[in-house]
Amino acid sequence: MKLRMNITYCTPKGTEAAFHSDFMPAGAVMLLMEDMQQNSRVVQTEILDQYETEWTLKELRAYMKELETEPHHVRLFADGGFEKHTGRSGLGCVVHYEQNQKEFRLRRNREVEQLASNNEAEFAALYFAIDILGELGVKNQEIEVFADSRTVMMQMSGEWPVYEKELQYWADKTDDLIKEFGLTVLYTHVDRKQNKEADQLASQALKKIEIDSTIQK
Known part of the structure; x- marks a missing residue:
């Protein structure tokens, strides 16, 4: 499965900008999302699949864990x-x-x-x-x-x-x-x-x- 991210970034002075990623493997998205959680300037994140269904990071972690035992x-x-x-x-x-x-x-x-x-x-x-x-x-x-x-x-x-x-x-x-x-x-x-x-x-x-x-x- 491939996912894309919508990210809102805010500078210390309050200037915001939105960034949209290309579709990437689910594992890469999870690593990026976990890393961005540690950055207080990332004020909003959204994970979407090819059907425009939104995923939470918790759901993504559960999916990746399930993949360990499934083909x-x-x-x-x-x-x-x-x-x-x-x-x-x-x-x-x-x-x-x-x-x-x-x-x-x-x-x-x-x-x-x-x-x-x-x-x-x-x-x-x-x-x-x-x-x-x-x-x-x-x-x-x-x-x-x-x-x-x-x-x-x-x-x-x-x-x-x-x-x-x-x-x-x-x-x-x-x-x-x-x-x-x-x-x-x-x-x-x-x-x-x-x-x-x-x-x-x-x-x-x-x-x-x-x-x-x-x-x-």
């Missing part, structure tokens, strides 16, 4: 593959996250049928990956999603419209899941080399090689 700093890589001659698809995802001051990497894939195209497989892979976050208990935070499908990343971020009915179906399902988990998603398009692990998992699914593992990094 956070989530980075998700997804990829889908499609075999036109068989109508089979392979979905692969890699989830990097932190929990209890340790780093983890989850790898999982799945073979599915009844998809119509490679683009649909790419959308299905993203839904598959987001659904796994629910199993991990990732809720009410900002996550990063990476994929080598420019179509999926641009359409899910709202930069491109979705015209195909089957792709709109997956986009809506994924958005519903994101809302259910209270997530804010940053979508980033990467090249295939940067997404090779998820790509390999999707290929293994097509070969009926099932992968489901979580390791500490």
